[in-house]
Amino acid sequence: MWPKVGKVSEIFKTDKGFQLFKLEDRRRYEDPEARSQAEQMVLQQQAGEKQVKYLKELEDKYVTMDKEAEEFLDFEKIMQEKPGAKASEVFAKLRNEQRPLATIKNNGKTTVITVAEIVKDLEATFFHGTEQPIAPKEMNAKKDAILRDKLLKIIGPLEAKLLGIDQSKEYLSAVKKFREELLFDTFMSKVVLPTVKVTQEEARKYYNENIADYSTPLMLKMKSLAFLDEKNAQDALKKLKAGSDFKWVSSNVKGLAAEDDKRMLNFGGTLLAVTALPDDLQKTVGNARSGDIFLYKDPGNLFYVLTVETAFPPQAKSYEEAQNEAAKAVYGRKINQSLTDYENKLKEVYETEIFLVNENN
Numbered sequence: 001m002w003p004k005v006g007k008v009s010e011i012f013k014t015d016k017g018f019q020l021f022k023l024e025d026r027r028r029y030e031d032p033e034a035r036s037q038a039e040q041m042v043l044q045q046q047a048g049e050k051q052v053k054y055l056k057e058l059e060d061k062y063v064t065m066d067k068e069a070e071e072f073l074d075f076e077k078i079m080q081e082k083p084g085a086k087a088s089e090v091f092a093k094l095r096n097e098q099r100p101l102a103t104i105k106n107n108g109k110t111t112v113i114t115v116a117e118i119v120k121d122l123e124a125t126f127f128h129g130t131e132q133p134i135a136p137k138e139m140n141a142k143k144d145a146i147l148r149d150k151l152l153k154i155i156g157p158l159e160a161k162l163l164g165i166d167q168s169k170e171y172l173s174a175v176k177k178f179r180e181e182l183l184f185d186t187f188m189s190k191v192v193l194p195t196v197k198v199t200q201e202e203a204r205k206y207y208n209e210n211i212a213d214y215s216t217p218l219m220l221k222m223k224s225l226a227f228l229d230e231k232n233a234q235d236a237l238k239k240l241k242a243g244s245d246f247k248w249v250s251s252n253v254k255g256l257a258a259e260d261d262k263r264m265l266n267f268g269g270t271l272l273a274v275t276a277l278p279d280d281l282q283k284t285v286g287n288a289r290s291g292d293i294f295l296y297k298d299p300g301n302l303f304y305v306l307t308v309e310t311a312f313p314p315q316a317k318s319y320e321e322a323q324n325e326a327a328k329a330v331y332g333r334k335i336n337q338s339l340t341d342y343e344n345k346l347k348e349v350y351e352t353e354i355f356l357v358n359e360n361n
Contacts, residue, residue: 055152062104062155069101073115075139087123087130094119102151106158113150121146188335192342196334198327207319207326214322218274219312220288224267225250225305226257233303237295246307263301271310 003009009021071077078090097115104111122142123130157166165171207214223246227233232255239249250256257264265278274282281296288294290311296304319326 064103075136079136203327215314215316221310223307227255227303236305
């Protein structure tokens, strides 16, 4: 419950003494973006809760758990009996245990998940070896997650078939798309990729022809004055080009925009890459050097007089630094060309039909 207006808080002790607060006013702040994020979080939470509930219902429907096996694989109980035991010692006695932990029956078919299957997957989670003590709560959580995943892979398809999802248009379309992607990936790995090779000469040639792609952009540090109208901006530009000091001009011109004008672009005091500037301004300052002065007309907004304090020209990477990038670019081009060549060959062998679809019907 939010405190009422006029209410005084309790006394808080701080490093500087004691403080208390009085609520003078309370207003609701509406932030559409924050509201949207909050709604998404709530929806995700609700979806997660429903998913857990639904999966539990499926487990109750299809799965029979062996209570004795569950207790047998309770790592908190195991570690109470053998405190400080290493994972290798525990797994050695469990990895061959074939008693059923979960049994799934459907239409006369029985599937069993044994203790040994779960232990095998658990042991695989010890990336740094099993010569370390077991954290029982963490192991129980991992065990439950592994078991849930195994159950879902079995009972999910069973329920899907029962509901006829495997015959639905959406499912069949997804399967078709998956098969097409798998066939294409296989075709690429078996037929196209083995034929594509990139030589050093090809990579170097591409680098030389596209050296601008492997260069740092022009970097500029500029001072700026923002004006409400072009006339005053032109007046300032004229003064600066005549040699007037920037600070003097900024103090003796009219029509400057307010410092808190929301339309104002921030150019001053920082090093900027030309590629980060508006497109039309990039063309204006694309070859700028230290000391250059420009007038920039921001369409529909303000007028800027810009003085270049420092300019760092583009620096190209050496071929040794860029050769991997260049080789990848050549490799991609060659793959596309190989696909085009195969497409043309197929068109020569098979008749091609083109269908026009009218989206309005």
